Amino acid sequence: MLTYGYWNNKGGTGKTSLCFQSVCFYAHANPDKRILVVDVCPQANLSELLLGGLDNGGSDKLLGIQGLVPRATIGGYFQQRLPAPFTMPSAVRFDDYITTPATINADIPTNVDLICGDPLLELQSNAISTLANTNIPGTNAWLAVIDWLKDLLELSSNRYDVAFIDCNPSFSIYTQIALSVVDRLVLPVMADDSSRRAIQNAFSLVYGLKLPSEIYSQYAFATRLRDANRSLPKVHLIAKNRITQYITDASAYAAVLRSIDADVDGLLRSNPEMFTFSDLEDGFVSIRDFQTTGVVAFAKGIPLYALKPGKRQVMGRRVVIDAEYKANMVHAMNGLVAML
Structure with missing residues (x-):
């Protein structure tokens, strides 16, 4: 089973919305x-989306x-592991x-199963x-716990061909549990300086690059997994x-986007083993703002x-979805999924 993880330790990058659309587009294009x-x-936002969204009772569902016995969520599974962690x-x-979203939300492809998110994760973290x-x-x-998922x-x-994991924007223990089973990372970024720093931080957290001291190295996620031959x-x-909704990336953000390209290009040259691609253009995709259509x-x-x-x-308000705008969004997502 090939596993994709959608993660950035910075919040607000559109990680969950991209994961939701990627899951649906991929499943729709690959019904077999x-x-x-x-x-x-x-936050379990991805689960709410797959179960119907805010306007269709996804939260209530x-x-x-979460009220089932056993609790049919990732937190419910972790709850069973706490007394037997090793x-x-x-x-x-x-x-x-397992929940099959299509039995609740008819717009989700029938070949998708879900392990729901759970606010219990925060309580369980310590x-x-x-x-x-x-x-x-x-x-x-540490390895026994990291192996829970x-x-x-x-x-x-082995009933699944592909898995998509929506990870929390953190590097908490449950995020590390998730990332330890990921084969391929999808890193959403915004066109701002904080996203550039977040990319740098992501490589430090996952791969142990540019740690401030050797003291941290022995405890690093990468070190511990490599020591276990993982x-x-x-x-x-x-x-x-x-x-934004122009033919090319918005000019106001172009300098920041170029700096992100340059940072990744440098890492691609110095640490090619961290990537599935060898050419920079094969590792980037631009997604236009979903705006009203996405809402x-x-x-x-x-x-x-x-x-x-x-x-x-x-939610009681009338909005208009522009056909051309929607077509642009679909084209952008088809482009992303074609690269999976």
């Missing part, structure tokens, strides 16, 4: 493939799933945590971190998200390709 979505974010409990069943740092002779406690996916009996995720795409799509939990242009009601 089975797709698994794992929402490893305590998610609350119902060995997989025999009582854990993969299907207990306990999980403590367990990971337990000193047990003969046991790599890997352990669960191994119970899926592979690190490779950067597959950097999505310049929310670019409607996310409010109703509808993929852009299924969104009908014209007048629509959203």
Whole structure:
């Protein structure tokens, strides 16, 4: 199973919205493939979108799933692992945590399954971190905990072809658990200086580059995984998200975007093993601002390709979806998915 992770340790880059559209577009274009979505974010926005969005009761449906016994979410699975952190409990069943969004939201492709997100992750974080740092002779406690998601996916009996993981904009322990099973990273960035710094921080956190001191190196995510002979995720795409609606990237942001290109180009030359691409142009994609079209799509939990242009009601207000604008959005997402 090939696994894509959508992550940036900076919030507000459009990570979840891009992941939602990527999942739907990919599943729609590949109906013969089975797709698994794992929402490893305590906000669980991706789960709400797949279950219908704000305007179609996605939040209420998610609350119902979180109320099941066992709790059918990633937090529910972690809850079962807390008393048995170093060995997989025999009582854990993969299907207990699976929701098929199409049975709730008819606009989602039927070949998509979901492990819902859960605010419990924030409450569990300190306990999980403590367990990971337990000193047990003969046991790599950190690796055993980092493998929690890997352990669960191994119970899926290889029924899926591709997985998409929406990661929290942090580098907390549950984000590391998610990233440890990712094969290919998709990094959304905005055209601003903070996104440029976030890209630099991302490479430091995941790959241990430019750490301020050797003291940190022995505890770094990359060091610990490499010491266990585990592979690190490779950067597959950097999505310049929310670019304005012009033919090329908006000129006001061009200098920042070029600086991001230059930073990545330098890393591509010095650390080619961190990337799935060798040419800079193969690793970047520009996504125009979804604007009103995106607001409607996310409010109703509808993929852009299924969104009908014209007048629509959203949360009691009437808005207009422009057909040409929508076509531009669909074209942009088709371009991104073609690179997966």
